[in-house]
Amino acid sequence: MGVSLGRILLAFRGFFGILFHGKLSDGLAARLGLARQAAKAAAPQPPAPDHVDGAIQILSILQRDARLIDFLMEDISAYDDEQVGAAVRTLHDLSRDTLKRYVDLVPVIDGVEGTFTSLGGTAVAKNPALVKFLGNVPAGLPQGGLLRHKGWAAKKVDLPVPKHGANVVAPAEIEIE
Amino acid sequence: MQPQFAIGIDLGTTNSALAFAPLAAVADPHQLPGASLFPIPQATNPGEVRDEPLLPSFLYLPGAVDFPPGSLALPWEAGQNYVVGRLAQKRGVENPSRLVSSAKSWLCHAGVDRGAAILPVNAPEGVAKVSPVEASRRFLEHLRRAWTQAYPEAPFEEQQVLLTVPASFDAVARELTGRAAEQAGYRDVILIEEPQAAFYAWIERHPDWRQRVGVGDLILVIDIGGGTTDFTLIAVTERAGELELERVAVGEHILLGGDNIDLALARFIEQQLAVKGVKLDTLQLHALWQNCRVGKEKLLEEGSDLQDTPVTILGKGTGLVGGTIKAKLRRADIERILLEGFFPAVSSQDMPQRARRAGLQELGLPYAADAAVTRHLARFLRQHASAAQSAAVRRGPSGLACPTHVLFNGGVLRAGLIRERLLAALNGWLEEEGLPAVLPLAGEDLMHAVARGAAYYGLARQGRGVRIRGGVARTYYVGIESAMPAVPGVPSPLKALTVAPFGMEEGSAARIPDREFGLVVGQPAEFRFFSSPLRKDDAAGSMIEDPGEEIEELAPMEVELPADGGDPGAVVPVTIESVVTETGQLQLWCVARDGRRWKLEFNVRERLAP
Numbered sequence: 001m002g003v004s005l006g007r008i009l010l011a012f013r014g015f016f017g018i019l020f021h022g023k024l025s026d027g028l029a030a031r032l033g034l035a036r037q038a039a040k041a042a043a044p045q046p047p048a049p050d051h052v053d054g055a056i057q058i059l060s061i062l063q064r065d066a067r068l069i070d071f072l073m074e075d076i077s078a079y080d081d082e083q084v085g086a087a088v089r090t091l092h093d094l095s096r097d098t099l100k101r102y103v104d105l106v107p108v109i110d111g112v113e114g115t116f117t118s119l120g121g122t123a124v125a126k127n128p129a130l131v132k133f134l135g136n137v138p139a140g141l142p143q144g145g146l147l148r149h150k151g152w153a154a155k156k157v158d159l160p161v162p163k164h165g166a167n168v169v170a171p172a173e174i175e176i177e
Numbered sequence: 178m179q180p181q182f183a184i185g186i187d188l189g190t191t192n193s194a195l196a197f198a199p200l201a202a203v204a205d206p207h208q209l210p211g212a213s214l215f216p217i218p219q220a221t222n223p224g225e226v227r228d229e230p231l232l233p234s235f236l237y238l239p240g241a242v243d244f245p246p247g248s249l250a251l252p253w254e255a256g257q258n259y260v261v262g263r264l265a266q267k268r269g270v271e272n273p274s275r276l277v278s279s280a281k282s283w284l285c286h287a288g289v290d291r292g293a294a295i296l297p298v299n300a301p302e303g304v305a306k307v308s309p310v311e312a313s314r315r316f317l318e319h320l321r322r323a324w325t326q327a328y329p330e331a332p333f334e335e336q337q338v339l340l341t342v343p344a345s346f347d348a349v350a351r352e353l354t355g356r357a358a359e360q361a362g363y364r365d366v367i368l369i370e371e372p373q374a375a376f377y378a379w380i381e382r383h384p385d386w387r388q389r390v391g392v393g394d395l396i397l398v399i400d401i402g403g404g405t406t407d408f409t410l411i412a413v414t415e416r417a418g419e420l421e422l423e424r425v426a427v428g429e430h431i432l433l434g435g436d437n438i439d440l441a442l443a444r445f446i447e448q449q450l451a452v453k454g455v456k457l458d459t460l461q462l463h464a465l466w467q468n469c470r471v472g473k474e475k476l477l478e479e480g481s482d483l484q485d486t487p488v489t490i491l492g493k494g495t496g497l498v499g500g501t502i503k504a505k506l507r508r509a510d511i512e513r514i515l516l517e518g519f520f521p522a523v524s525s526q527d528m529p530q531r532a533r534r535a536g537l538q539e540l541g542l543p544y545a546a547d548a549a550v551t552r553h554l555a556r557f558l559r560q561h562a563s564a565a566q567s568a569a570v571r572r573g574p575s576g577l578a579c580p581t582h583v584l585f586n587g588g589v590l591r592a593g594l595i596r597e598r599l600l601a602a603l604n605g606w607l608e609e610e611g612l613p614a615v616l617p618l619a620g621e622d623l624m625h626a627v628a629r630g631a632a633y634y635g636l637a638r639q640g641r642g643v644r645i646r647g648g649v650a651r652t653y654y655v656g657i658e659s660a661m662p663a664v665p666g667v668p669s670p671l672k673a674l675t676v677a678p679f680g681m682e683e684g685s686a687a688r689i690p691d692r693e694f695g696l697v698v699g700q701p702a703e704f705r706f707f708s709s710p711l712r713k714d715d716a717a718g719s720m721i722e723d724p725g726e727e728i729e730e731l732a733p734m735e736v737e738l739p740a741d742g743g744d745p746g747a748v749v750p751v752t753i754e755s756v757v758t759e760t761g762q763l764q765l766w767c768v769a770r771d772g773r774r775w776k777l778e779f780n781v782r783e784r785l786a787p
Contacts, residue, residue: 064222070497079498087501090489160225163245 049162056169057162061102063170066094102159108151118144180337183635185212185374186320187341187628188313188354190281191403191436192231192588193217194628195320198636200337212381212632214625218323219262223248229263231624232319236277236312237265238297238304243272253322261319270463274299279404280312282542284357285343285350285430287731292353310357317361334364337638339631344370344409344427344650347708348763349732349779355762368761369634371627372398372409373424373645375586378630379618380643387420389618390582395425395571396618397580399554399599400627401589406431406550408557410578411645412570424647425570426578428557429710433545435470435589441514441548442469446488446504455502457490464490472506477592484508512594518548520598525555525577525606551602558606560711573610584618591623646682649763652715653677654728655753656705657692671705673721673728677755677763679713686756687717688768693752696767699745701737704765704777705730717755734777736767751775 063069071091076084099105108130111117119125120143130151133142180200187194198212216228223244237260239249249257249264260268269276277296286309289295294306307315317340324333340363342354351368358366375398380386390396394413400406408428414421443466447457457465468488475486485507492500516522529547547553558578573579583603590596596617604614620626637644654673676689696702709728715721721728738749751767754774758764765777 067491067497070495073495074497074499076498083501084498086487086489086503087491087498089487090491090501091497160222163224 047164049164053162053164053166054159056167057159060169061159062095062098065098065101066091068095069169102157103154104156104158105152106155108153109147111147111150113147113150115147116144117147120144180335181331183212183337183339183632183639184324184333185339185341185628185631185633185635186317187371187374187625187631188281188316189234189402189627190279190405190434191234192624193234193316193320194231194625195324196625196628196632197336198632200636200639210636212378212629214628215324215327217262217320218252218326219319220249220251220257220260220264221262222264222267226251227263232262232316233266234261234278234280234316235265235269236261236280236307236315237268238275238277238300238307239268240275240304243268243275251322253326259315261315270460273297274301275304277307277312279542280309280316281343282404282430282432283309284313284353285346286542287349288543291349310353310360313354313357314361317358317363321362334362337635338363338366339369339374339635340366341371341374341627341631342368343405343407343430344372344424345407345430345710346370347651347731348649348653349706351762352779355760365760367635367638367759369631370409370424370427370647370650372400372407372427372586373411373647374627374630374634375400375620376409376411376422376584376630376645377633377637377642378586378622378626379584379620381629381633382621386643390420392420393571394581395579396582396584397558397603397615398584398586399590400586401550401595402434402587403436403589404432404434406433406545406553408554410570410580420643422643422645424645424650426557426713427650427710428553431545431553432542433548433550433553435587437548438515438519438589439466439470439473441518442473442506442511445510445514446506450502450504457502458493461490461493461502469506473511474592476506476508476511477594479593515595515598520551520595520602521549522602522605523549523551523555525559525575525609527552528556528559529553551599554599554602555606573607573612575610577606577610579607579610579612580615582618583615585620586623586626588624590620648680648682648685649677649757650679651708651710652679652712653755653763654707654709654715654721654724655734655765656707656730657720671724673707673724674753675715675717675719675721676753676765677757678715678717681717681755681757683757683761684759686754688752688754689718690752691718693750694767695748696736696738696751698738698747698749699740701735703780704734704736706734706765706779707731732779734765735780736775736777738767738775 059069068091071087109117109124119131124130125141133145134148135145182197183200185196195215195217196212197215199210201210214230216230217232218226218228219232221227221229239258239260247255249260251257265276269278274297280296283289283296284291291309294308294311296307296309296312297304300306321333338358340354340358342351346354355366355368376396383389390413392413392415396411396413398409398411400408407430409424410426412423412425414423443462446465446469447462450457465488468490472486472488475481476483485505488504488506490502491497494500529545529549529552545553559576571579571581580603583600585596585599600615600617607614622629633642634644636642653676655676657672657674674689674692677687681687694702707724707728707730711727712721749769751769754766754768756764756766767775767777
């Protein structure tokens, strides 16, 4: 079956819509079935998720599946490298698995770092969001240069629609003995 | 409407899978279309539904504060109020008292009332429990609705569905599986034995299989899943110049699998940590169990030369680094635990121990007392297999059934080391019998082969591929009290009347005309029902005077003649007829002299003496 291209695009547009505009576009909301619910107007609609909800969602997923927030918030200065290393190996595996599950990260320029890369006339070269020029940058558009960092782009984002207003990254846990 | 697909469902003890193959016209019967896997949408986190290749066979019964409202919704059911699959498995670790696991093993456990709401066994008061049948129904319904959601133009109910059961399932467990499927909205579901399905999957992957096996060959299928181990023997015979396959023996239901191995590794590490003064709580032990499974797979992976792998349990609470516990899983330790505990080199005369061992058991299910898979295999080849009269079974001088090929199935056997252990044991026995070593048949995709093979069997049933002949895997009897003067304190001896012989084929019936029973109209009549996987030579109608230990009692069967079948209180003489349906289920009927018929129904409510 696989995820259809339509669903990928939808997820992609939804993610960036929320990330950059703080809400879903109307057309997209309609495709997700949100507008149709609004048309009924019978039950009060929960408020649409905003950019904070999206950020909290990512944090809570990385905490839930990889315990990343626990790690970042912990004071590790007291522990020796061996202890930190043991935890980090596991944490790294978990974090990477989690990230890969939700976001398909690919290099912006899939080249070998440290080698000359030609950008002659490509659209990539004109977009500062995709390429940042360093060093002796000429006044005009550079033809290329040494690839210092391949960059990362999210090719696919597959996140559920976040709940609005949840500012909880991880619930407290209480064990009943 | 003609079905468009054959859908094979592997309803596993720990994981379920669904595969499908198109039933469209096939030009060349030797080139069948392949089966595809169906990615199963399921709740993986609250508020998140994802496709996964397997549906973990876990059911979680949430309480009021388990999940946020609405977060269990499935694409086909907004008001879903229970969880099956990955999320059920994950949440069940944190709160095991609401988790139903191994429902399938409960389905074949005669020691409990399988129609009663008994699961989860340790649920606190106030939790609405479910029966093993109901739990299975929910897994099957999830698959049905997921399919129809994905393929609305080919609704599930209109497809040819093949559901796998362990070869060792008796008639009652098969009946209950069929009942669960029916209640889940399945129509005309066909049951197929798992090891046979695994062999079909091998045939599917090897269209030239006729060149790989020949007449007289005997194929041993070893299926080790997460929770169960199953053995089957398939003989290659010949009829009218065409190769034929015949399933000649099936083993007992052994509740022993990969989970036991992983738990044994975790316990070993736990002991090592205890020496250092580190104590683990239940959740940490569970995390260690999972890490040991991952570590074991990493070490035993094909081509891996790692000698050890770290297993780490992250700290509890928010103190992650500070509380981290680290240990090492060494290849040498795995090898030793496998060799000593699970796959010891034993003689083919060694039989499994009967005494129960602590540490491998959980309340309720009759887990295998002996963890040694090799000993269970020895018994299978020694007892079950050699009891088969079939001339097709190759035997050594000592009477041991001697396979020529072996097919591995189940996730555990992805590990080369474990396959080697089994081969070493088998080949040692064959050498003693003066026979050459077995040839392993290369299986692929050991986790999904059963579902794929079941779908292939759907094609084979349409006359588009080879079928394994098998029939019922046991001999079935009804008990008859001997007409002897009663002795106080001694139950009257029981005789057993054979009603369905071993190997009785699908779509056939056996009549036992010589023996008449008097049934009273309007009153329930009960028959005690027995089976034996070992006695394979009893013909329908033959009476066993002294059944002994080879025959085990199943659930009793009941029939009540309705009052309109004659005057209430009148006695109607009936004979018994057994029928194996096209879908593979055994039925018993009472037939009156005038041809009227009443079906005997299993009474699983009765609790059987262990």
